[in-house]
Amino acid sequence: MSPIMEQAVETTLTVNGTPVTRRIPARQHLIDFLREELGLTGSHVGCEHGVCGTCTVRVDGKIVRGCLMLAVQADGRRVETIEGLSDSGELAALQEAFHRRNALQCGFCTPGMLIAAQELVANEPGASRERIREHLSGNYCRCTGYQAIVDAIEDVLRK
Amino acid sequence: MKAPQFAYVRARSLAEVFELLAAHGDGAKLLAGGQSLIAALNMRLSSPRLLIDITRLTELSGIQLRDGVVRIGALTTHAEIERSPEIRKNLPLLAQAAPHIAHPAIRNVGTLGGSIALADPAAEWPACCVALDAQFTIAGKTGTRRIAARDFFKGLYATALKPVEVLTHVEIRMPGPDYRSAFVELAQRRGDYAIAGLAAVAKRAGGTLTDLRLAFLGMGQAPVLARGAMAAMEGRRAEADSIAAASQALTRDLDPAPDLYSSAATKMHLARALTGRALAALAA
Numbered sequence: 001m002s003p004i005m006e007q008a009v010e011t012t013l014t015v016n017g018t019p020v021t022r023r024i025p026a027r028q029h030l031i032d033f034l035r036e037e038l039g040l041t042g043s044h045v046g047c048e049h050g051v052c053g054t055c056t057v058r059v060d061g062k063i064v065r066g067c068l069m070l071a072v073q074a075d076g077r078r079v080e081t082i083e084g085l086s087d088s089g090e091l092a093a094l095q096e097a098f099h100r101r102n103a104l105q106c107g108f109c110t111p112g113m114l115i116a117a118q119e120l121v122a123n124e125p126g127a128s129r130e131r132i133r134e135h136l137s138g139n140y141c142r143c144t145g146y147q148a149i150v151d152a153i154e155d156v157l158r159k
Numbered sequence: 160m161k162a163p164q165f166a167y168v169r170a171r172s173l174a175e176v177f178e179l180l181a182a183h184g185d186g187a188k189l190l191a192g193g194q195s196l197i198a199a200l201n202m203r204l205s206s207p208r209l210l211i212d213i214t215r216l217t218e219l220s221g222i223q224l225r226d227g228v229v230r231i232g233a234l235t236t237h238a239e240i241e242r243s244p245e246i247r248k249n250l251p252l253l254a255q256a257a258p259h260i261a262h263p264a265i266r267n268v269g270t271l272g273g274s275i276a277l278a279d280p281a282a283e284w285p286a287c288c289v290a291l292d293a294q295f296t297i298a299g300k301t302g303t304r305r306i307a308a309r310d311f312f313k314g315l316y317a318t319a320l321k322p323v324e325v326l327t328h329v330e331i332r333m334p335g336p337d338y339r340s341a342f343v344e345l346a347q348r349r350g351d352y353a354i355a356g357l358a359a360v361a362k363r364a365g366g367t368l369t370d371l372r373l374a375f376l377g378m379g380q381a382p383v384l385a386r387g388a389m390a391a392m393e394g395r396r397a398e399a400d401s402i403a404a405a406s407q408a409l410t411r412d413l414d415p416a417p418d419l420y421s422s423a424a425t426k427m428h429l430a431r432a433l434t435g436r437a438l439a440a441l442a443a
Contacts, residue, residue: 005168005179005209026167026210029197048160049198050265061195062238068197069268072167073190073212115263137260137349 013074016084016099024071031055031066033074033080042082042111046140053139057081063119082111092116093156096120101152106141115137117153127157162200169212172323176211177300180323186289189325189380190214192233193279194261194269210396222246231329233272241266249333251289252291252340252358256283257426259342262350275311278318278381281352285312286382287342288329290358296328303327320402323405339363341440343433344376347420354421355376355429359437366396368441373405378415378430385412388434405438406431 012021015038024033029048034040034057046052048067055066058080085091091114097103104110113136120135122125127135132150141149170176180187186208189340190196211236213219220234222243229250231240240246241257260266260274260283274284275295288295295306297320311319320326334340339354344356353376361371371392373385387408395401415426 005166007164009167025164027162027164027200029162029201032161042376048201050194050261053262054263056264058264063264064268065194065264067201068265069193070162070167070190070197070210072169073193073214075169117261134258134349135263138264 009075009077011072013071013076014078016080016087026070026072028071028076029067030057030059030064030069030071030079033071034066034079038079040083042086044108044111046108051138052109052112052139054112055113055118056139058085058115063116082115085115085118091115093119093159094118094121094153097152097155098149101148101155103144103152104141104150109139109141112148113141117149117156119120120153121156125157129154132157160201160203162197163203163206165200165207166209167212168209169215171215173216173218173298173327173398175299176213176325177207177323179211180325181300187211189276191273191276192269193273194265195273195279208295212285213325224249224333225331229331229333231271231331233270233275233326233328235271237261237266237269237271237274238263240271246443250291250331250398252287252360253284255340255342256287256358259283259344259346259350259353259356265350268346271329275329276318276320276326278312278316279352280315280380281356281377283342283344283353283356283358285375286356286376288331288360289382289384290340290360290372291331291334292372294330295326296330297324297325298327305330308382309384317381323390334360335362337362337364338370338406339441341437343436343440345429345433355415355426355433357430357433357437359441361441365443366442367394368392368397368438369394371441373434375413375430378413378426380416383413385409385434387412392438397438402435402438406434409434 011024044054046054050068057066188207190210190212222231223230237260247254293308319376341359356376359372375383388405391404391408
């Protein structure tokens with residue numbers, strides 16, 4: 001049997017715990033699907049070629065670039081965005097620390113920063129400042145200069 | 160920017176992939192991790208008619224050890240290699256190189272096979288494979304063939320892979336316990352494309368280095384095995400005069416083209432600095 005070859009594909013994924021089925025154009029990125037089809041505009045679109053990290057979301061528990069994954073590739077997978085991770089309370093400590101340390105100005109990079117940072121907090125509780133900087137090397141901030149962001153993440157790691 | 164229109168198919172078997180490649184030729188592209196391909200689509204540098212998603216072919220993923228050989232499936236991600244205890248123990252060069260590949264979110268998705276098949280001149284895995292004398296398994300409709308890494312990379316984004324073939328596995332013989340490895344790289348920022356990098360392996364016995372392999376990235380159109388520097392260092396201790404001799408030999412081994420930020424002379428200087436660091440690390 002010949003495989004099915006289409007420009008739009010019926011796709012079922014779980015987004016923040018809710019199953020979603022849509023017919024999705026193959027060319028649509030996961031981040032555009034989340035923002036434009038589901039209205040989850042907390043994750044941002046920046047460079048659209050994998051450099052800036054503002055579109056960071058989680059797929060099957062791992063951080064990924066939302067602009068470097070097609071939405072159809074998320075078929076059968078579990079997607080989590082800043083909205084879901086905020087509601088669940090998982091990011092509460094980081095959010096509080098970012099607020100207290102003034103680790104954002106315009107806030108455009110913040111959703112991606114928080115989701116990327118949480119992966120380090122969860123997997124590497126003893127991470128040094130250097131490791132924090134390495135881990136966030138793929139998330140650009142054009143306002144704060146990173147010092148306050150690293151401070152905030154360090155606060156959470158040292159708790 | 161947004162990717163152009165294309166058709167998409169999720170392959171269920173390699174046989175299906177070969178059938179599609181035969182039917183669509185250059186109009187089809189394989190989608191593995193997509194961390195370079197989707198960026199290229201977004202920038203409209205590539206406009207295939209069909210993307211063949213091979214990521215659900217689970218037989219192309221995973222790390223196996225057998226008879227002194229590590230066999231890594233092409234779909235194994237950079238992060239899986241980075242975190243694998245088997246890799247850390249038996250092929251430490253790969254564990255040393257992995258953190259230099261882009262950023263965590265990209266390492267979670269990008270694949271070993273994708274990096275090798277793309278053959279970006281600044282990529283880490285191709286140089287590591289040349290340094291470790293890796294063998295690649297390539298599958299096609301009529302069967303499989305094997306090719307050494309040093310014969311696979313042909314030039315700028317050019318390889319021995321035919322449009323109807325799929326790179327399925329990488330096999331690397333484990334160096335013995337008296338072998339040491341080092342991976343050093345210089346980039347503008349952590350995770351950026353390498354300006355220059357070096358994958359180095361050698362046997363260390365009684366303070367001397369033998370069976371030395373030095374494979375550069377970012378210093379040519381493909382990984383460069385620095386045979387002159389290897390010969391200059393062979394059987395010697397890593398000391399000021401031997402390192403100077405190896406560095407001097409690089410003049411014949413390397414002929415880098417300037418990039419946007421670094422002149423050819425700068426790149427040569429950095430390659431010499433990296434050689435000194437790598438040799439010192441191998442001897443330490």
